[in-house]
Amino acid sequence: MASGITGAASAANAKGTTKTSQQELAGNFTQFLTLLTTQLKNQNPLDPMDTNQFTQQLVQYAGVEQQLKSNDRLDAILTNAKSSSAASATGFIGQTITADGRTTTLKDGAAQWTLTPQRAAKQATMTISDAKGNVVATQTKALAEGAQSFTWDGRSSSGFTSANGTYSIKVDAVDVTGTKIVVDTKVKGTVSSIDLSGSEPVLLVGKSKVPVSAVQDIGAKLST
Structure with missing residues (x-):
């Protein structure tokens, strides 16, 4: 209604x-x-x-x-x-989805991605770009094996606060032997709410914000 x-x-x-x-x-x-x-x-x-x-x-x-x-x-x-x-x-709302999690929304000083390395990464470089493809920030850290959250506070590499909007992430990671490993960015979970304030509806899955256009599967059973 x-x-x-x-x-x-x-x-x-x-x-x-x-x-x-x-x-x-x-x-x-x-x-x-x-x-x-x-x-x-x-x-x-x-x-x-x-x-x-x-x-x-x-x-x-x-x-x-x-x-x-x-x-x-x-x-x-x-x-x-x-x-x-x-x-x-x-x-x-209430549906279980799988979505391409490379893109998320920065709002109120926080943008969050779900990163899942194939195995532990001794060094992982996260490159964050805006909607136009311009690199705004990079961070390097170690990642444990398995799904985990990565949060960006909206600060650019030059120290400025980035505007609210859509941002994407690219992860380059290597293990202890220096071998490159794949880091999955897909988001899997149940949609709890929807943000309709922008030009495209954004789904809230856990703490991740997923544009509707990024949804790849609906009703998929999550692995335990």
Whole structure:
């Protein structure tokens, strides 16, 4: 019921925005025609104004008017699509999922990943990048064998606090012999809640935040 109300409210807001834009355009267009008519009435009969120029102005204004109306319609479509996506995401609550955990969300000074080395890593370098692929931070530490949490406080390598948003991790690790080992970043667990504040719904699995687009499997049984 709450999702339906939210969707209806979003659609109503989008409709209200479109109506307001149309009213502003109508008012501006009327003002433009009034100025045009006034100019024509007060033109010098011995030196009349160029009607072709006025015609071109009318055509250009009509084109801008149509473009703005199209933009309003697109905004309304995007709003409705987001509401639909949010309503669908609520179906994940209580479900057991497996997701690609390379990407997570930084919020309130914390971003967390689940790292699972094949075996103990004497040295593992975690490289964190923003949504544009720019490296913002690197950390090096040892990792024990098995699943474990890695938390980043949002501090970049230069000491600045990174903005909230989506970040990804890449792990390069070696064991005591210097042999490279694979570190799995998949997230497995039950969805306890959903964050709908961003552009894409984010699922909360334990302490990990997983975008809906990263989900690979639903209802998989967790190994014990």
